Each structure stands twice: as C-alpha cells, then as structure tokens.
Amino acid sequence: MRMNQNLKDELLKTQKELMKVTHEREMERYLLRQNDEKKKRTADAQCQNMLELWVAFNKLRRQVGS
Structure with a gap:
C-alpha cells in the first residue's frame, strides 16, 4: 500500500514537472x-x-x- 502511494506521489511530481517544462517550451x-x-x-x-x-x-x- 505504501509503495503504491509513493508511486502515485512520484507520478504526480513527474507530471507537474512535465507540465512546467512543456509550458516553458511553449513560452520560448x-x-x-x-x-x-x-x-x-x-x-x-x-x-x-x-x-x-x-x-x-x-x-x-x-x-x-x-
């Protein structure tokens, strides 16, 4: 159960970072x-x-x- 939560947290963090990078590239x-x-x-x-x-x-x- 704890491992699943860690994976979900890591996925959410990665998705946010991807959105940030995507936005930066669009602005560039x-x-x-x-x-x-x-x-x-x-x-x-x-x-x-x-x-x-x-x-x-x-x-x-x-x-x-x-």
Whole structure:
C-alpha cells in the first residue's frame, strides 16, 4: 500500500514537472515567433523605404536629365 502511494506521489511530481517544462517550451516558442515576426516587419519596412527612395531617386534623375 505504501509503495503504491509513493508511486502515485512520484507520478504526480513527474507530471507537474512535465507540465512546467512543456509550458516553458511553449513560452520560448511564442517569444521566438514574436521576435521573428518583429524582424520580418522591420525588414519589410526597410525594403519599402528602399523602394520609395529608389523611386524618388529615379524621378530626380529624370528631372536632372531633362
């Protein structure tokens, strides 16, 4: 009887630890995903700015060439 209780206690402890580790991993993945999305938004904004600068440069170049 005592052995069964010890096994149940150990199982409960192991399940709690597994839940903790699982939660930590989920949080890590969430934070990594957030960081990746932030990097993508930054890169997209930089690309958009470069395109706008390129369009403005070509417009000025045409005006100077005329």
